[in-house]
Amino acid sequence: MNRRDFFKGGSLAFLGTTLLSPFDSIAAITDAKLNGKGKIAKNIIFLVSDGMSTGTLNMANLMLSKKTGKSSSWISLYEQNKVVRALMDTASASSLVTDSAAASSSWGGGIRVPNGAINVNADGTENTPILQKFKRAGKSVGVVTTVTATHATPAGFSIASKKRSDEPGIAVKYLEIGMDVVMGGGLEHFSPLLRKDKQDLFAVAANKGYTVVNDRKSLMAQDGPKALLGIFNEGALPYSLDRASDSTLIEKMPTLAEMTRQAIKTLSKNKKGFVLQVEAGKVDWAAHANDVGGLLYDQIALDEAIAAVIAFAEKDNDTLVVITTDHGNANPGLFYGPQADANFERIFNFKKTNNWILDGVNKDTSVTAFIEKVEAAQGYAISKEEAGQVLMHYGKLDEKGLYNPRNLPYKDLALLQTKYTSVGWGSMDHSGDYVELAMFGPGSELLKPFVKNTDLHNLMLAATGVLA
Structure with a gap:
């Protein structure tokens, strides 16, 4: 079976040292490149699998290899020795374990900030985000994500905000600084019908020359407009697995790869180049929920975007591609047992x-109905005792929590699910692990084997010859 067949219909549808010492300078690195030691990159495409522990990358590759006979695009780059590879320290200014706001700010502003802030230091001073620096240098800039377009990771490249939660304010700032492409979810932060201040940011964008x-x-009909604002859903976009089995969602919601290709089509019209961040944001959300189907299929969605980006970069020869994550999350893995292979293969048919499953259940759902729902959704039959263990939580749901506002019993379902998938979890939150980092194209030769997250800010500026 080839890769294209794997992604058709149903769930199968989708399947010590730092870069710069205190004595180094961006100018020195740039001079070295100009003197023939490296080529200046015209463009940068920065791909982020938000919250990707190493086990996530591993299992997505196992899944693709087992089903299609081919490695994932990410692992193929390793196998073919096409990239420079490193480990990255992801700590923030306030903790060894970062959140996404501080993590993206480390890349975006080049300085570690406290968790919860976006390019704002503990003393209230602000760091200039890298997309604003590239914009001043004449390049086009954009962000694409599967969560809200105003979420922490795209915002960390783009703007400064004391609170990552101020997504309505972040939406305004995007238009003020003149982002050339913004795509993702977050209708509630742009629509006058949903914003508290009733501002119509779609109208503001249209008046500024954006195609909305x-x-x-509508997205796929675009042939590289001057500027593009694509907001496709209230809240985040649906999980890739749920989209793949719903014809209405397939028709309405673009994939991450489709958004990425359209973003490149728009941004690449600038002769001075472009910088684009692409985020698979729901990998992180699925990890928080210990949701193996959500996790692996959204990781594979990023892999499709990686393939599209590498295809562009290989043809273009002027593009630095960065592939990484901002932090680990939940440390999932496939664990040994006599049925490990067969159990893991169940996920192929989710x-x-x-x-x-859990969002469609309430306190009135019967044990029998829940068993049937799980079997229809994922192909295995849990016991009455297991169903009852999950259902008992629906009498005490609340509306608190960033990633789980209904306090759904994700952990309980994940724990019983391990028996059927052989996938286990270390936690339901971010980790302080060093993470995977790969670079392809001009500028990749600047990458050392072990870096801090802040080093990427200086590397990107040096790779493009843009001085801060």
């Missing part, structure tokens, strides 16, 4: 995520 699109068909 709200569905997949039609729905744990999120879909």
Whole structure:
């Protein structure tokens, strides 16, 4: 079976040292490149699998290899020795374990900030985000994500904000600084019907020359407009697995790869180049939920985007591609047992995520109905005792929590699910692990084997010859 067949229909549808010492300078690195030691990159595409522990990358590759006979695009780059590879320290200014706001700010502003802040230091001073630096240098800039377009990771490249939670304010700032491409979810932060201040940011964007699109068909009809604002859903986009088995969602919601290709089509019209961040944001959300179907299929969605980006970069020869994550999350893995292979292969036939299962249940759902729901969604039958263990939590749901506002029993379902998938979890939160980092194209020769997250800020400036 080839890769294209794997992604058609149903769930199968988708399947010590730092870069710069205190005595080094960006100018010195740039001079060295100009003197023939390296080529200046015209463009940068920065791909982020948010919250990707090493086990996530591993299992997505196992899944693709087992089903299609081919490695993932990410692992193929390793196998073919096409990239420079490193480990990255992801700590923030306030903790060894970062959140996404501080992590992206480390890349974006080049300085570690406290968790929860976006390019704002503990003393209240602000660091200039890298997309603003590239914008001043004449390049086009953009962000693409599967969560809200105003979420922490895209924002960390783009703006400064004391609170990552101020997404309505972040939306305003995007338009003020003139982002050339913004795509993802977050209708509530742009629509006058949903914003508390009733501002119509779609109208503001249109007046500034943006082409505004709200569905997949409209997006795919674009042939590289001057500027593009694509907001496709209230809240985040659906999980890739749930989208793949729902014809309505397939028609309305673009994939991450489709958004990425359209972003490149728009941004690459600038002769001075462009810088684009692409985020698979729901990998992180699935890890927080210990949702293996959500996790692996969204990781594979990023892998499709990686393939599209590498295809562009190989043809272009002027593009530095960065592939990484901002931090680990939940440390999932496939664990030994006599049925490990067969159990893992069950995930190949999942039609729905744990999120879909649990969000569609309430305190009146019967044990029998829940067993049937799980079997229809994921192909295995849990026991009455296991179903009852999960259902007992629906009498005490609340609306608190960033990633789990209904306090759904994700952990309980994940724990019983391990028996059927052989996938286990270390936690339901971020980790302080060093993470994977790979670079392809001009500028990749600057990468050392072990770096801090802040080093990437200086590397990107040096790779493009842009001085801060």
